[in-house]
Each structure stands twice: as structure tokens, then as C-alpha cells.
Amino acid sequence: MSLQHGILGLLSYKSMSGYDLNKVFNESINHFWSAQLSQIYRVLGNLEDKGYVSSQVEHQEGRPDKKIYSITDEGKKEFRNWMNDNPEQLLSPIRDEFMIRIFFSSLLPKEETIFQLERYNKQAQELLKHCHSEDQVIDKYAEELSLPNDKLYWRLTLKKGKMITEALVRWSEECIEELKQAQKEHQK
Amino acid sequence: MSLQHGILGLLSYKSMSGYDLNKVFNESINHFWSAQLSQIYRVLGNLEDKGYVSSQVEHQEGRPDKKIYSITDEGKKEFRNWMNDNPEQLLSPIRDEFMIRIFFSSLLPKEETIFQLERYNKQAQELLKHCHSEDQVIDKYAEELSLPNDKLYWRLTLKKGKMITEALVRWSEECIEELKQAQKEHQK
DNA sequence: GGAGACATGTAAGTGGTTACATGATTCC
DNA sequence: GGAATCATGTAACCACTTACATGTCTCC
Numbered sequence: 062m063s064l065q066h067g068i069l070g071l072l073s074y075k076s077m078s079g080y081d082l083n084k085v086f087n088e089s090i091n092h093f094w095s096a097q098l099s100q101i102y103r104v105l106g107n108l109e110d111k112g113y114v115s116s117q118v119e120h121q122e123g124r125p126d127k128k129i130y131s132i133t134d135e136g137k138k139e140f141r142n143w144m145n146d147n148p149e150q151l152l153s154p155i156r157d158e159f160m161i162r163i164f165f166s167s168l169l170p171k172e173e174t175i176f177q178l179e180r181y182n183k184q185a186q187e188l189l190k191h192c193h194s195e196d197q198v199i200d201k202y203a204e205e206l207s208l209p210n211d212k213l214y215w216r217l218t219l220k221k222g223k224m225i226t227e228a229l230v231r232w233s234e235e236c237i238e239e240l241k242q243a244q245k246e247h248q249k
Numbered sequence: 250m251s252l253q254h255g256i257l258g259l260l261s262y263k264s265m266s267g268y269d270l271n272k273v274f275n276e277s278i279n280h281f282w283s284a285q286l287s288q289i290y291r292v293l294g295n296l297e298d299k300g301y302v303s304s305q306v307e308h309q310e311g312r313p314d315k316k317i318y319s320i321t322d323e324g325k326k327e328f329r330n331w332m333n334d335n336p337e338q339l340l341s342p343i344r345d346e347f348m349i350r351i352f353f354s355s356l357l358p359k360e361e362t363i364f365q366l367e368r369y370n371k372q373a374q375e376l377l378k379h380c381h382s383e384d385q386v387i388d389k390y391a392e393e394l395s396l397p398n399d400k401l402y403w404r405l406t407l408k409k410g411k412m413i414t415e416a417l418v419r420w421s422e423e424c425i426e427e428l429k430q431a432q433k434e435h436q437k
Numbered sequence: 438g439g440a441g442a443c444a445t446g447t448a449a450g451t452g453g454t455t456a457c458a459t460g461a462t463t464c465c
Numbered sequence: 466g467g468a469a470t471c472a473t474g475t476a477a478c479c480a481c482t483t484a485c486a487t488g489t490c491t492c493c
Contacts, residue, residue: 062451063349070352078472078473079472079474090349092348093345094346094349095342095344098474099455100453100454106474125471125472126472127473151369152372153344153347155281156281160280160281160282160406161251161281163405165328165399167396167401181339184339185340211353214353221351224416225420228412229409250479250480267445267446287481287482288480290446291447294446311491312489315443438493439492441491442490443489444489445486446485446486447484448484449484450481452481453478453481454478456475456476456477457476458476459473461471462471463469463470464469465468
């Protein structure tokens with residue numbers, strides 16, 4: 062459901078091919094909803110079957126043909142309905158494999174868990190750096206699509222990304238600290 | 250994969266029926282990996298097919314029979330292998346429908362978005378309260394199963410839950426603040 | 438008398454991943 | 466010569482959700 066509506070939302074900004082959509086997606090919705098290109102193509106097919114988008118082939122010299130998708134009036138209606146119909150439960154279910162590993166880490170030597178937490182911390186810091194560079198991307202898109210009203214909301218989603226990622230960085234640091242402490246206690 | 254290994258992990262603590270497993274699951278792994286009871290039954294079936302768990306039926310007076318699952322040596326080996334084999338990418342992909350809605354919220358009146366953010370904030374606070382009450386659950390299980398070494402790691406997963414949820418509470422508050430501000434600017 | 442705990446599962450459907458298939462052009 | 470970009474998709478498989486099916490006991 063969500064991916065479908067995310068794609069409808071992007072197409073309401075601008076008609077695009079699946080390939081281009083994927084690029085825009087990766088710089089926006091992908092931060093809170095991951096998707097493979099193949100899945101995007103499938104969803105576009107489904108949306109077309111339902112009449113929410115229409116497509117038209119654009120011939121290109123020296124490059125493969127493009128299939129440009131546009132949102133239909135039906136699609137716009139569907140998207141607006143979805144936007145107006147929030148679920149009871151707003152918090153999304155969590156699926157965090159790494160936490161399962163941490164949960165059962167008494168099986169492993171503490172050094173190994175510390176090592177993995179350090180990797181985790183590095184990846185979180187990397188992601189945080191990436192988040193900080195996204196401010197410019199927002200400016201770029203807001204200008205390109207001339208949608209100044211949307212910038213505010215895009216920033217709010219980015220802000221969430223930053224805050225969560227900062228929490229992950231801090232969490233993993235504190236975990237490492239605690240485990241090192243526990244190691245010392247044990248050596249005494 | 251993860252659910253399978255989470256279940257193997259819990260069964261390595263203690264043999265249980267699917268029904269009991271579900272209860273333990275809901276007070277532990279469910280905080281970072283959600284699952285329906287029906288899915289747990291199916292995974293148990295798969296694990297049995299693979300020889301990672303074995304089952305034996307326990308007859309009960311006045312209550313339905315129980316099917317007690319136990320982890321096999323094969324299962325223990327599989328679980329340990331999984332624990333030793335961390336993926337490259339430790340950060341889990343995000344799937345957050347609410348963020349898609351925020352992203353496209355320029356479509357809606359600001360009051361509506363504020364209203365939904367307030368609901369979000371309330372739910373996050375509710376969850377945070379719940380997290381704080383979990384400390385006792387950890388103590389209870391550690392004693393019941395006499396696994397004092399595991400408590401440390403269980404606490405680390407709980408800590409992550411708290412930190413993330415605190416970030417969600419703060420984020421939604423700041424969003425509401427920003428939107429109210431934007432509303433005022435507009436009225437001028 | 439009804440709700441909820443106890444207990445097990447199947448069936449249908451959805452949404453997603455990974456791998457595969459094709460083939461030209463451009464840049465290093 | 467090889468990798469990356471451009472461009473489209475299908476097929477097989479997997480994990481998960483929702484709804485359905487069954488039936489007893491206990492507590493209010």
C-alpha cells in the first residue's frame with residue numbers, strides 16, 4: 062500500500078519513467094521506505110492496471126525507449142483518499158535484525174559484540190553524514206519542481222532521519238562503553 | 250531468516266509450546282521484531298522440517314493438548330552459525346508509512362497534519378511509558394530462567410527502544426512547534 | 438450468557454527480494 | 466577492454482498478514 066502511494070505522490074509532482082522515478086525515489090522516499098527498482102516497475106504495472114497511472118512510450122535516439130508514467134485523475138483521487146485516511150496505529154512495526162543478535166549476545170565473547178557494535182556505530186555515523194548533505198538535495202528539488210510549500214515537510218522527514226540516526230550513534234557508543242566496563246569488572 | 254533465529258534463540262533458553270513461545274516473544278523480541286502467532290506456528294513447522302527443533306505432544310486435562318518444541322543439536326549449531334555471521338550492512342532498512350504521509354503533507358491543511366502529529370506524539374509517549382515498565386520484566390525472566398549473563402544484553406536492547414522512542418517524542422513535538430509557527434507567519 | 442484465556446493450525450493473498458534476461462552507449 | 470549508465474522487465478521464491486476454523490474451560 063505505502064509504496065504504491067509513495068509512487069503516486071511522486072508522479073503527482075511530475076510524469077516520469079520508472080527509471081527516473083527510481084532516481085528521485087532514492088533521494089527522497091527511500092530514506093523511510095526502501096524499494097528495489099524491480100519492485101517499482103511491478104508497482105507501476107499494478108497502478109496502470111488499476112487506472113491510477115497511464116503511460117506513453119517516448120522514443121530516444123541511441124538510447125532505449127522510455128515509458129513515461131503520468132498520474133490520472135483516478136490516481137489523484139486515490140492518493141488524496143489515502144492521505145486523508147490515517148491508520149489507528151501510527152507507529153510502524155519494527156524489524157531490526159541487529160537487535161536480535163544483541164539480545165542473544167551472551168553466547169559470544171564480549172570482544173566480538175564490541176567489534177560488531179563498533180561497525181554499527183561507524184555505519185550510523187556514515188548515515189548521519191549523508192543526512193546532513195541532504196539539505197541541499199531538498200533545495201535542489203524544491204527549485205526544480207517549483208514546490209516551495211513542500212520544502213517544509215521534506216525537511217521534517219529529514220529531521221527525523223537525523224534525530225533517529227543520532228540516537229543510534231549514541232546508543233551504540235554507550236553500549237560499547239558498558240561492555241568495556243563489564244569486561245574490566247570481570248578481569249578484577 | 251531473523252524470525253527463525255529469534256525463535257531458535259528463545260527455544261535455546263527453554264522448551265516451549267507455540268502458544269507459550271508467543272507470550273515470551275511478545276515480552277522480548279517483539280520489541281524489535283513483530284510477528285503474528287500464526288506466523289510463529291508456521292516457522293515452528295519449517296524449523297521442524299529442517300530438523301532444527303523437535304516436538305512432543307503433552308496431554309492436559311480440561312485443556313487442549315500442548316505441542317512442546319525443543320531445539321535440537323542441529324538447531325543449536327544453526328543458531329550459533331547465524332550469530333557468528335553478521336551481515337555487511339548492520340543498519341536495517343526502514344519502512345515508515347507515517348513519514349510518507351508527512352512527506353506529502355503540503356496537500357493537507359496544517360491543522361490536520363498537526364492533529365496527526367499530536368496523535369503520533371501520544372502514541373510514542375505511550376510506548377515510552379511501556380518501555381520504562383519493561384525493566385521489571387527483564388528481572389523476572391532473568392531470575393525465572395536463571396540467566397544472569399543475559400540481563401546485560403536484554404537491557405541494551407531495551408535501552409535502544411527507549412532512546413529511539415524518546416527521539417520520536419521529541420521529533421513530533423518539534424514538528425508541531427514548527428507547523429504552528431508556520432501557521433502564525435502565514436496569518437500575518 | 439458472554440468474554441477471554443487456552444491451544445493449534447490452514448488458506449488466500451500481499452508485498453517484497455534476488456536473480457535473470459537483454460542490449461546499446463559512454464567513459465576511463 | 467571493461468565498467469557504468471541507460472532502460473525495461475519477468476520468474477522464482479520468501480516472509481508476513483488477515484481471515485478462517487475448531488473447541489473447552491474459567492471467570493464475571
